[in-house]
Amino acid sequence: MTRNFSRRHFLALSGAAGLGATLAGGMPQAFAAGLSGTSLTLLPSQAPSNWKAVLDKANAALLAEHGFTLDAQFINWSNYGQQSLLKFTAGASFDTALQALWLNMAQLQQSGSLADLTGELDKWPNLKAQIAPKLIEANSWNGKLWGIPQVNSAGRVQHFSIRQDLAEKHGFGEIRDFDTLERYFYTIKEKEDGVTPFGIGANSTWVLAVPTPTGMFNQQSWEDPTRMQYLFAGSGLRFLLAKDAATTGSSKPIPFWEDDGVVAALRKIRKYHEDGIINADPFNSDSATIQSQFQAGRIASIWSMTDGLASNQLVGLRKAVPTASLAQVVPFGKPLSEVKPVQTFQADNMVVVNANGGDVDRALALQDWLSVKQNHDLIEYGIEGTDWEAAGDDSLNQLSQYAFPGYALLWRSALERRSSFMTESEKAVFDWAQDYDNFATDTFASFIPDVSAVKQEAAQMNNVIIQHANPLFHGLADVDAQLDKLKSAADAAGLNMLQAEMEKQADAYLKARG
Numbered sequence: 001m002t003r004n005f006s007r008r009h010f011l012a013l014s015g016a017a018g019l020g021a022t023l024a025g026g027m028p029q030a031f032a033a034g035l036s037g038t039s040l041t042l043l044p045s046q047a048p049s050n051w052k053a054v055l056d057k058a059n060a061a062l063l064a065e066h067g068f069t070l071d072a073q074f075i076n077w078s079n080y081g082q083q084s085l086l087k088f089t090a091g092a093s094f095d096t097a098l099q100a101l102w103l104n105m106a107q108l109q110q111s112g113s114l115a116d117l118t119g120e121l122d123k124w125p126n127l128k129a130q131i132a133p134k135l136i137e138a139n140s141w142n143g144k145l146w147g148i149p150q151v152n153s154a155g156r157v158q159h160f161s162i163r164q165d166l167a168e169k170h171g172f173g174e175i176r177d178f179d180t181l182e183r184y185f186y187t188i189k190e191k192e193d194g195v196t197p198f199g200i201g202a203n204s205t206w207v208l209a210v211p212t213p214t215g216m217f218n219q220q221s222w223e224d225p226t227r228m229q230y231l232f233a234g235s236g237l238r239f240l241l242a243k244d245a246a247t248t249g250s251s252k253p254i255p256f257w258e259d260d261g262v263v264a265a266l267r268k269i270r271k272y273h274e275d276g277i278i279n280a281d282p283f284n285s286d287s288a289t290i291q292s293q294f295q296a297g298r299i300a301s302i303w304s305m306t307d308g309l310a311s312n313q314l315v316g317l318r319k320a321v322p323t324a325s326l327a328q329v330v331p332f333g334k335p336l337s338e339v340k341p342v343q344t345f346q347a348d349n350m351v352v353v354n355a356n357g358g359d360v361d362r363a364l365a366l367q368d369w370l371s372v373k374q375n376h377d378l379i380e381y382g383i384e385g386t387d388w389e390a391a392g393d394d395s396l397n398q399l400s401q402y403a404f405p406g407y408a409l410l411w412r413s414a415l416e417r418r419s420s421f422m423t424e425s426e427k428a429v430f431d432w433a434q435d436y437d438n439f440a441t442d443t444f445a446s447f448i449p450d451v452s453a454v455k456q457e458a459a460q461m462n463n464v465i466i467q468h469a470n471p472l473f474h475g476l477a478d479v480d481a482q483l484d485k486l487k488s489a490a491d492a493a494g495l496n497m498l499q500a501e502m503e504k505q506a507d508a509y510l511k512a513r514g
Helices: 051-066 077-089 105-110 125-130 133-138 164-169 178-191 219-223 260-274 287-295 310-320 360-369 373-381 424-433 452-473 479-493 495-512
Strands: 038-044 069-075 096-099 148-150 158-163 301-305 326-329 349-353 388-390 395-398
Touching (some): 038 077, 038 360, 051 069, 051 360, 069 077, 077 096, 077 105, 105 349, 133 148, 158 164, 219 260, 260 452, 260 479, 287 310, 326 424, 349 360, 452 479, 479 495
Parallel strands (some): 038 069, 038 096
Antiparallel strands (some): 096 349, 148 349
16 A cells, blocks of 8 residues: 555445445435535545546445535645645635645635534534544634544654664664664664665655654654644744643743754754755655655655554555565654653644635535545545455555545544554554543644734745745754844744734633633
């Protein structure tokens, strides 16, 4: 299985005739709601192999059951954020799209581009049954729901997927702490000719240093995973809020470069660049390129997420290195049973409905239809027997290169199938990530800063971050000199106004919650 999205991540149906009977609670609104036409969804990546056959099969069922069909416009990841934003603001005709706080969701909500979905789930029994109430609560902004959360686990933690076969070859065994991981990197550099220890792409920026609740190379956050980052939509500037805010009532936001752990991480990243631990030209490497190099055996470790998809890299990797094995290194420095990192439980990915060119009922009818197992399986995994085969009730063997970005349309925790070759290491991490009780709720968990009052400053700051912060995150500039440039440019772009507005809103959030 080579499903390349998590982030990053990321319907086997025997025919239309028997579908209606499988829907819990009977047939939803369908023809009674006057549904018709085509539900167009915007998706990142490219159309998977065998997509036409899958879509034809799905549409035969959708047309018979609901009176409409599905179509998808796939947009390359490198252009997705900008292109989807333009389509929303231009009033283009489509129903749904992937959005998120790390994309343009807050900006779109504040500009009136997203349909309000508050209370709508009650109309759709299959969808409602698959979305935990806690998830709806965590992803509602001031009591309003602006998208359908797409998750396959309770908590999400960024971490490392490493070549365990190389670790064992060089005497490492299981890697649990930062210092051992760093020694692994330098051993690979010294003893594995032509293999880059860690691969990063152009989109691997702040996650390497800024805690959320950990930064991948932020050793301080490994020991104390208790802080999340918050930003104004479109600014790129991530603030850290006071750890004692719940007791003091004061948020005291600071820009990321004022945190000692972040600065120490930037210095490590710079050293890793100079020492060849990370690839030399990350700006010209997207995530697909990094993953293809990893599968070719030319990279020893890559970014991963607690979404159960890391083991999917093994299919491609074992074509190049038949003896390869993988392991997950989670950035805590302790066994999972001894940590309780903070989370906001805000979904990394949301399906939003276009307020100015979409149909809410049709969009949610599709979401409801995708909340039935065989429909979900068809779109996410392809045609059974051609693209995949079941391996028990909740696992599968992938038979083709079909790779659909499920996180962008239909992730449902209870419906997701695991790869039959998921490693024991990833099983342990994924099982842990399924339980809400393994995480603490961040003080500002449902805080969504409103950029309206500082929209101009946010836009200026975004240019500053791209020009002056991204080189730091990739290790491409001297840290002290580049930090000076960053701070000077940030001051000129309106840092004081952004910081004051963040503090005002965060303090008001605290006060409203007692």
